Amino acid sequence: METNEYKGARILLVEDEETLANGLEFNLTDEGYVIEWAKDGRQALDFFNSRPYDLILLDIMLPYYDGFEIAKKVREVSPQMPILMLTARTSVQDKIKGLEQGADDYMTKPFHLAELLLRIKGMLKRKLWYKESSELLPKFSFGNNIINFENLSCTAGSRKFNLTQREAMVMKYFIEKKGKIVSRKELLENVWHTNPDIETRTVDIFISHLRKYFEPDPDNPVFIVSIRNAGYLFNDESGG
């Protein structure tokens, strides 16, 4: 078995189906992660509030608190926590809701083990990349906007808000590739670390969020511009 460079990463597994949870726990432990299993929403929040984790694997339909509520509560405290939603609900509305409440990624049941493991690895990898590159560039400003990549706080004119980790990653990637066209495929590969054949919609949802945050007029973006059939182009000067 290949060695996993993220061995020892602490994962909070929130899943009310015992057999599924046991199977996941076995596999993730086998990959070298440290797993703690919460079997309902209440326990998940208890665990989250008392111990540090590197990633949360979250079911949606849960007793007491559902996955959406948990994601929201986690986001309030820890904007950088990677959250992967794992759920049987497949509707687009659910997907959008999950991503809006702060999940970074969304997988539907039944899922493929190999894909799940890759996504988890990708999320952990991004988390590390983000941490390293934030040390090099803790703050970035464009237009009226300032992003603080260390605590994810932003100001856009007089508005103040927080980005999720994934949103910050997308911005960071754009900034690194400033002035160059970034395709959806590239974003999925480098920020989501997933198979680019799927889920290009996810990218669009994130971009529309970012535009709402940073663009003076989200319908006529000046910073994150769509390039037809190619992807997006980030400029740090409006009207450039």
Next chain:
Amino acid sequence: MKKYPPQLFVILAFILAQFAWLGLLGAWIYYYASNYIIFKQVGNKVSPQLAFESPNVGVFVVGIIIIAGIAVSMFLVFRNLFVQRKLTGLYDNFIANITHELKSPLSSIQLYLETLSSKNIPPDKQKEFYAIMAKDTSRLHKLINSILEISRIEQKKVAHSYHIYSADIFYKIVETSAKNFRLPPGTLNIQGTFSGKCVIDKEAMQIVFDNLTDNAVKYSVGSTNILVKLKNTDKKIIIEFSDNGIGIGLKDQKKVFNKFHRVYNKNIPNVKGTGLGLYWVKEIIKFHGGKVSLKSDGPAKGTSFFIELPIYKTSKKLYINSLLRATAKKERFMEATDGD
């Protein structure tokens, strides 16, 4: 909600329809009144009595009745439409729940299969995995059966087999439910007695108590306690079925008997269900000529269901006899077809 924009369209159509029929009514009255005035003026000149015996009054009334008829049928159509829409929304919810329940064991099986095929698993662990997969498979089987059950019960509501039983039959039914759900001894307590005979469909009544027991187990934190109190008045037998569960909030008390209604609440430990159980309870009891109601003092205070059934030959004679006759007819038919 963004989810149902066509609702707005229906409301608009409804308002338009109101204008249309009111306009038609107004036009008709205007038409009649203006003609009547002309008629009266002309008639007065010819013969003063003619105006009162005018045959137009009948035409006028019939016209009004027809317009009112259109309005009423329009109202009924719209009402039906609204009910259908609401049911569709709830049905979507039901489908989502069922899909969720089917996908969980399925993803578990897939996970174990992929684990077994992609990793070197020691033999004892392999055995454990196979056992888990077998467990998930049987869960899947049970789920599929219970989905098939839905249509069976839906039919059962109508195609009953009613017989006369002594009221004691309820001891047996309640105890069978306890057995079906493997309640530990001491969980179920039956108090009181009742006398008299009642006409029930045993199988349907079993569904009622299975559902109540299932709910008591699902919606209680820690150990479940069920108390069944039996009593009767001259005309009916009363069964009180109480649990120590999480109770039902005031807002939901009326709605829980509705088809596909499910209570969503942070204090609810179990999220699995179809929203059909109590609907069936209500329908089955209704078909027995009885009534079901519930009382809960709110969250964490438990729930009591009250089931009232008519005693044979003392109340609702006509209805109960019709049930018995229908059953006898059905059984004769079955015998005849069996004999062939």
